[in-house]
Amino acid sequence: MSETKQYDVLVVGGGPAGSTTAALLAKAGRDVLLLERERFPRYHIGESLITGVTPVMDALGLIDELDARFQWKYGVTLVWGSEPEPWRISFGQAGLYDHSWHVVRSEFDQLLLNKARELGVEVREEAQVTEVLTGENGEVRGVAYKHGGEKHRVAARFVVDASGQSRAVSRNLADVSWQNDLRNVAVWSYFSPYKPLPDGNQGDILVESVKGGGWLWGIPVTGEKLSLGHVLPVDQMTAKTADGRSQQQVFEDAVAASEVAQWMIAGGERVDAVRTIRDWSHVCEQFHGPGWLTVGDAAGFIDPLFSQGVWLGTSGAWMAARALDAALENPADTARALDRYQTVYRQLFDEFLSFVRFFYDPTRIRKMYMERAQQMARVPRDNLQGGFASMISGIQALPDVTGFDPLGTESLQVGRA
Ligand SMILES: Cc1cc2nc3c(=O)[nH]c(=O)nc-3n(C[C@H](O)[C@H](O)[C@H](O)COP(=O)(O)OP(=O)(O)OC[C@H]3O[C@@H](n4cnc5c(N)ncnc54)[C@H](O)[C@@H]3O)c2cc1C
Numbered sequence: 437m438s439e440t441k442q443y444d445v446l447v448v449g450g451g452p453a454g455s456t457t458a459a460l461l462a463k464a465g466r467d468v469l470l471l472e473r474e475r476f477p478r479y480h481i482g483e484s485l486i487t488g489v490t491p492v493m494d495a496l497g498l499i500d501e502l503d504a505r506f507q508w509k510y511g512v513t514l515v516w517g518s519e520p521e522p523w524r525i526s527f528g529q530a531g532l533y534d535h536s537w538h539v540v541r542s543e544f545d546q547l548l549l550n551k552a553r554e555l556g557v558e559v560r561e562e563a564q565v566t567e568v569l570t571g572e573n574g575e576v577r578g579v580a581y582k583h584g585g586e587k588h589r590v591a592a593r594f595v596v597d598a599s600g601q602s603r604a605v606s607r608n609l610a611d612v613s614w615q616n617d618l619r620n621v622a623v624w625s626y627f628s629p630y631k632p633l634p635d636g637n638q639g640d641i642l643v644e645s646v647k648g649g650g651w652l653w654g655i656p657v658t659g660e661k662l663s664l665g666h667v668l669p670v671d672q673m674t675a676k677t678a679d680g681r682s683q684q685q686v687f688e689d690a691v692a693a694s695e696v697a698q699w700m701i702a703g704g705e706r707v708d709a710v711r712t713i714r715d716w717s718h719v720c721e722q723f724h725g726p727g728w729l730t731v732g733d734a735a736g737f738i739d740p741l742f743s744q745g746v747w748l749g750t751s752g753a754w755m756a757a758r759a760l761d762a763a764l765e766n767p768a769d770t771a772r773a774l775d776r777y778q779t780v781y782r783q784l785f786d787e788f789l790s791f792v793r794f795f796y797d798p799t800r801i802r803k804m805y806m807e808r809a810q811q812m813a814r815v816p817r818d819n820l821q822g823g824f825a826s827m828i829s830g831i832q833a834l835p836d837v838t839g840f841d842p843l844g845t846e847s848l849q850v851g852r853a
Pocket residue numbers: 448449450451452453454471472473474480481482483484485486563564565566598599600601602604622713714715731732733734740743744745746747749
């Protein structure tokens with residue numbers, strides 16, 4: 437069935453990046469359709485947010501609701517580097533915001549999708565995009581999708597790929613660079629009850645390097661449930677399971693090797709299945725082309741060491757919405773506006789990737805991590821902690837995100853080191 441109507445923008449995927457792009461375009465008065473494969477609420481990994489998300493959540497009018505519904509996250513407790521004792525960085529050390537949130541993603545994503553609806557986006561759930569429709573010169577004109585047992589076709593001036601790692605639209609349109617040193621696998625589950633980290637560290641995410649390789653996260657998703665996960669290079673996982681051991685056993689060994697995690701879950705039990713997912717960092721070499729643009733994980737994904745995925749996805753979405761709005765306003769500005777989005781988002785992405793890569797080596801002394809962050813965050817040398825907090829919270833990149841001008845030409849804060 438073909439629809440006669442042509443939308444301004446068609447967004448494929450209703451995760452944080454898709455909902456944010458759609459919501460902000462509708463808020464700007466654009467006619468937006470969002471197609472989502474699943475029916476919400478649906479499970480998703482990615483539960484710990486950094487404070488860099490605050491301005492975009494504010495733009496969506498969601499701060500009070502996030503504050504009321506979700507666990508507050510004050511910082512990061514690290515067991516990392518050549519010194520054995522745990523250390524911590526609080527978000528407050530970066531200035532601006534003292535907390536972000538740990539979220540149940542099914543609820544958080546539903547909140548964002550409902551906000552998109554409220555702002556005027558037409559949302560269709562259980563609508564799976566199966567084909568990209570192109571014109572004579574290869575420009576994207578719309579998509580075909582399955583919904584209610586039927587196949588439909590719909591047209592739009594721009595199609596946004598927000599389909600996460602499935603890259604349903606851009607898979608055959610953009611080249612992808614895989615980061616071979618960050619080809620990981622993640623294994624995780626949930627434990628209840630659990631003991632929160634002691635006073636002073638309460639509300640933190642725990643990030644710990646594991647002696648046998650890889651690292652561990654501990655996220656107090658709710659007051660009752662702790663998310664514990666292990667990230668490990670794929671080749672190490674292959675070696676560890678070559679003798680018939682399961683990925684679950686490798687995960688349990690990693691948890692058993694962590695004194696802090698053991699202390700937190702002592703007296704509790706595993707209350708959910710053990711899940712696993714591919715965790716390969718990658719980035720698309722083109723973030724847009726004729727009639728299409730990509731946001732969030734569909735544009736690129738970085739190993740979740742610093743819980744930056746939702747921040748990157750929603751910040752990029754905010755910039756993409758402004759670029760698309762400018763292109764719709766004046767088609768002659770399309771190339772300039774979308775190129776600007778690509779340039780700014782790519783620099784932001786690359787800068788974070790470069791810091792994750794530096795930090796990934798757990799054998800350095802703490803001061804080296806701090807110094808690298810301080811240089812990248814461009815804060816004075818006597819403020820090592822502030823630099824680190826600014827880098828890992830996304831605050832250092834905020835001027836480029838909040839001040840993003842799709843028709844601007846000025847040089848950027850990020851990448852100016
Ligand atoms: C192990 C692990 C741990 C993580 N931990 C964190 C963390 O603590 N904090 C954090 O911020 N990030 C974390 N992330 C990253 C985070 O999950 C992602 O960055 C974030 O979900 C990206 O949002 P998105 O909207 O781009 O994609 P998604 O959230 O994946 O949403 C994409 C949507 O598109 C839909 N879709 C897919 N294909 C189609 C189709 N053909 N048609 C229609 N709809 C389609 C999907 O159903 C989905 O709802 C983690 C990731 C991993 C792998």
